[in-house]
Amino acid sequence: MTTTTWKTPSSTEISELFQHAAREVDTFHYLADENSRKKALTTAQSLVAALQRPEDVVMRYAWENGSQRMSLRLGVDLGIFHILVDNKGKPVSATEIAAQSKAEELLIIRIMRVLTAVGFATEADVQSYVATPLTQAITKPSLEAAVKICHDNSAQVQMKMHEYFRLNGYVCPTDSLDCAFQWTFDTEIPYFEHIHNDAERMKDFNTFMSGNRVNRKHWIDWFPVEAEIFSGTSGTSEDVLLVDVGGSKGHDLERFLGKYPKSKGRLVLQDLPGVLKNVKGLNEGIKTMSHDFFTAQPIKGKRAYTLKRPCRDILRNLMTAMTPGYSKILLDESILPDMGCPSSLAAGDINMMSIMAGKERSRRQWLELLHSVGLRLIRVWTSPDSGDAEGIIEAMLSL
Known part of the structure; x- marks a missing residue:
């Protein structure tokens, strides 16, 4: 040996x-x-x-990470983080947490060993705990939802992917109706339809997505909107200017109106009916429309269509509505570097592959995707604080 x-x-x-x-x-x-x-x-x-010793690093990923993710999930379910935060810096005993969460005290003690080891609480005394900045963070609705969505969906699929590849061959899946997600959950429907059929899961997904970019510069704050969208607009103030395809709760369009309240043209938020029914208090300048982006785009010939996480079928359906030389697609996306890819982006790519046979892309891969469906790249605009890892990919119909 x-x-x-x-x-x-x-x-x-x-x-x-x-x-x-x-x-x-x-x-x-x-x-x-x-x-x-x-x-x-x-x-x-x-x-x-x-x-660090290399052996210790291997064991951390192989042995510890799953228990940490599971403990976070239980902490969210039991309300442990809220119990700690609500005590406003004062210690909370395992006995008190057990009483408030209605869980066995020994179970609380065992969960808290993991959570304190990774900083989601600190030990004030034996079996007594105080909130930390991480405790505060995880009580945010979007991060609680992230823990639930990532554990209940993505992690379940990823734990089965080695079996999926062993049976189906070691090649990247390309069919969103026949990938590791369907194999894991024994279903024939795509990921988004699957979560759409579960009201609680859909609520978590929307909450997660609405807060996913909260600590990043929003594209509307740095993208040259006046030059690339307003300039050359041919419509009237009553015409549609911008369509957010699959725009969830409309946060992007709300941000757009907040910065450009007198923009010429109306804004349209499109998503599935189950998503839109949960949209509350939307600015009256934004119109909602039920639409499945796997079907043809019904709003024709507008200046700009914004989109996240596209595939060829989605792009082709959108292209049927575009006017050559006028309409633009703005893809709000991650852009993988050719070397030195950050762990979060690399993990996101694997997640996309596992649940919907999708992928994150490099600049070259984005160019290849656009060309494959008949779009031409106008420019890749990168966020000033992302290190070129996030940006807007601007495209139009090929001439």
Whole structure:
């Protein structure tokens, strides 16, 4: 049996990494922007990695991560995080948490061992706990919903994917009606229809999506709307200017109206009926329309159509409504780098593959997708704080 030995980094190597991390942190404090924060974080992670034994890292992913995800899910179900936060910085005993959550005290103690180990609470004393910033964060509705959606849907599929590939061959699935999601849940319907049939799951999905970009710069705040949408508009103030296809609760259009309240032309929010029935208090300047984006687009010849997570079929259905040389598609998307892909984007790509045979794409892959359906790329606009990982892909019909 071969034994792998771990070479302790030299004190010089550790010192250099530490000094580099300190410089990046100073830069972040001075600039206080997202790019400098990410650079400081990356350097700090390199320092941690230099001190870890490879075997320990493997075991963390193989042994610990599943228990951590499950403990977060139970914590959300039992209301543990709200109990801690509601106590406003004062310690809460396992006995009190058990009484309020109606769970066995021993179960609470075992869950809290995991949650305190990863920072979702801290121990004030033996079997006594206090909220942390992570506790505060996970009580936000969008993050609670994220825990439920990712555990109940994505994680269940991903735990079965090795079996799916073993039986079906090690190739990327391309049919959203016949991928690992259908195989795992024993269904013949696509992912979105599946969650649409479950009111609670649909509510969680919409809540998750509405808060998914809350800490990122919104495209409306940096995209040149005047030059790329308003300029050259041929319609009247009563005509439709912008259609948000599959726009969930309309947060993008609300943001658009907030910044451009006197924009010329109306805005339309499209989504499935089950989504739109839960939309409340929408600005009167936004019209709602029930629409399945796997069918032909009914609103013809408008200036701009915004969309997330498209596939060829969705794009083809949208293209039937576009006017050559005038109508634009604006894809609000992640853009994978060719090297050094961030873990969150790489994980998102695997998630897309598992639940809907989809994928995240690099610039070249986006170009290939557009060309394959008869669209031409106008420009890739990148968010100023995403490090080119997120942006708007602007496309029109090929001439």
